[in-house]
Amino acid sequence: MRTTYGVQDMTIHRIVEQEQGFTPMLEFLPTLSKEVLEENLSWLAPGGYARDTGNVVLCFQSYVVKTPHHNILVDACIGNNKTFPHRPTWNNKTDGNWMAALKAAGLGVEDIDFVMCTHLHGDHVGWNTKLENGRWVPTFPKAKYLFSKKEYEYWASGPNPQVPMDAIRESVLPIIEANKAELVTSDHALNDHIRLIPTPGHTPDHFAVCAGKGHDQAVFTGDLIHSPIQARYPELIMRIDTDQAQGVRTRRAFFEKYCDTDTLCCTMHFPSPSVGYVKRWGDGFKLDYLS
Ligand SMILES: [Zn+2]
Secondary structure, eight states, X not given: OXXXXXXXTEEEEEEEEEEEEEEEHHHHSTTOOXXXXXXXXXXXXXXXXXXXXXXXXXXXXXXXXXXXSOEEXXXXXXXXSOOOTTOTTTTTOOOOHHHHHHHHTTOOGGXXXXXXXXXXXXXXXXXXXXXXXXEEEESSTTOEEEEEHHHHHHHHHSSOTXXXXXXXXXXXXXXXXXXOEEEEOTTOBOSSSEEEEEOOSSSTTOEEEEESSSSOSEEEOTTSOOSTHHHXXXXXXXXXXXXXXXXXXXXXXXXXXHTTSSOEEEOSSSSTTOEEEEEEETTEEEEEEOO
């Protein structure tokens, strides 16, 4: 499985934590019909769909972008010892997958300079923190963590601010309390190489991350899309999109922008190899994977 890509003066590493069946495809994408799913199984099923269970197959991963100046972690995946009462394969797990993948990329936790969370769902913030003597502490001792201010305020303030959701309590608030967070706008530019672009819909202030000097050589989607079938049909919503119509607009605009360009599109949840170039397919799009 290829996990390293060189673009311009940067190296991109995939840091894979899990890749497996998740939940029933037709529940995950509630506006997908059984008929349309069946029409697409010949190309979708290898990698992206489990015929025996009817489950969508997703990869759960982070990316590290090595620029000439910094090592940037894009999304912090699931993490260990975290509370996910409804996800048995994530709940309180203790495996070494993610750390082994980081090591295989030639990196240790002290090498990460910036962590960027495209949004604050549990499978994108997990490794922000680790459990040490019963306390959540930043996993990456030298890193600044970039969160969208608007996204942070949305999750930190509701539905009951006195009882923050598990992912916020375990993986976000300890970063704020350790003064390691920088709350930014979703169009923030870190430097010449790294920029954010607003891609709202899945969550209120979701952003994508663009890498490349003077030009988007690579872009990291976060969860503006989950399954390749949503590229072919950008109107397919994911069940927990906070604004479904906005999510559809964002998805279509994003794929239109990068279609037939030399920008490497690095998805979070597409099956391995997850990375490729955006091409047109009928009224929608597909990813030509780099294998
Ligand atoms: Zn996700």
